[in-house]
Amino acid sequence: MKISLIIPCYNEETNVEPFYNECERVFCKSGYELEYVFVNDGSVDGTAKNLKKLCRENNSNFRVISFARNFGKEAAIYAGLSNATGNYTCIIDADLQQRPEYALEMAGILDKDPDTDCVGAYPEKRKEFFVKAILKNCFYKLINMVSDTPFKHGVSDFRMFRENVKNAVLQMGEYHRFSKGIFAWIGFECKYIPYKVMKRENGKTKWSFIKLCKYAINGITDYSAKPLYISSWLGAIFTAGSLIYYIIALILYILNKELSPEALIIATVFFVGGMILGCMGIIGAYLVKMYFQVKKRPIYIAKEIIEKEKN
Numbered sequence: 001m002k003i004s005l006i007i008p009c010y011n012e013e014t015n016v017e018p019f020y021n022e023c024e025r026v027f028c029k030s031g032y033e034l035e036y037v038f039v040n041d042g043s044v045d046g047t048a049k050n051l052k053k054l055c056r057e058n059n060s061n062f063r064v065i066s067f068a069r070n071f072g073k074e075a076a077i078y079a080g081l082s083n084a085t086g087n088y089t090c091i092i093d094a095d096l097q098q099r100p101e102y103a104l105e106m107a108g109i110l111d112k113d114p115d116t117d118c119v120g121a122y123p124e125k126r127k128e129f130f131v132k133a134i135l136k137n138c139f140y141k142l143i144n145m146v147s148d149t150p151f152k153h154g155v156s157d158f159r160m161f162r163e164n165v166k167n168a169v170l171q172m173g174e175y176h177r178f179s180k181g182i183f184a185w186i187g188f189e190c191k192y193i194p195y196k197v198m199k200r201e202n203g204k205t206k207w208s209f210i211k212l213c214k215y216a217i218n219g220i221t222d223y224s225a226k227p228l229y230i231s232s233w234l235g236a237i238f239t240a241g242s243l244i245y246y247i248i249a250l251i252l253y254i255l256n257k258e259l260s261p262e263a264l265i266i267a268t269v270f271f272v273g274g275m276i277l278g279c280m281g282i283i284g285a286y287l288v289k290m291y292f293q294v295k296k297r298p299i300y301i302a303k304e305i306i307e308k309e310k311n
Helices: 016-027 047-057 073-083 100-112 130-146 163-171 179-186 209-222 226-254 261-295
Strands: 002-009 033-040 061-067 088-091 118-123 159-162 190-195 302-308
Touching (some): 002 100, 033 073, 047 061, 047 302, 061 073, 073 088, 088 100, 100 118, 100 159
Antiparallel strands (some): 118 159
């Protein structure tokens, strides 16, 4: 039984070798054959050099895909899936916050239960800033409110699945990818297990607060059209509110109350204008996605692919 490990890497020069060594240690007596699919996502450090060294010096199934530039983790996952040949496929980070022991546990679940197609993992407990934790909870509540596709709270990209699931994900050819949504949308029988998030082996996380916010917005706009309807309803509500506002202002003016009609007009113009711009912004977010999709640009461009079969 072969397991393909898809490992997206962006500036992970100090982590790829410890990651490889840990995987070899954990799986050495498991009976599984490992295939390493490292995707170098346009790293600017020594990641590419260290991956070539690992491939050259170790007797394992290796595939190293180096991007021409940084295309992002979603593109790296897609590239890994496109090049994986294992019976099971596992997406796992290189920083060892997601331990290989859990990947081995996932494989055991798939072996024991043929009806289970995918095993996903969610953090058992994670030390995060209070504000960040609140925002994450708000995101899952919001996306489950506006999307017809149910999202499991807190489930990460760390998961293992059968070949039928991999093929289904590869059929989803959209340019703007949101893996959590893709795996939720395709369905299949999925089990979820908790995992303990370990301290990062080396380096710093690449996910800044701004990047996480952009990722969340992409997820919502990818899997729900309801914000478009919300903007229409808001436009109707505030148009009606403006009419009522004008009527009240006119009555007060007729009764000679101390109220400047010019100030009311200016405030109303700014208020309604802001709502119109906000609605146009929501529509624009969807139009941008359509714009890039109809271009049919490749999801990634590989600069170099290195393959090595186990002797």
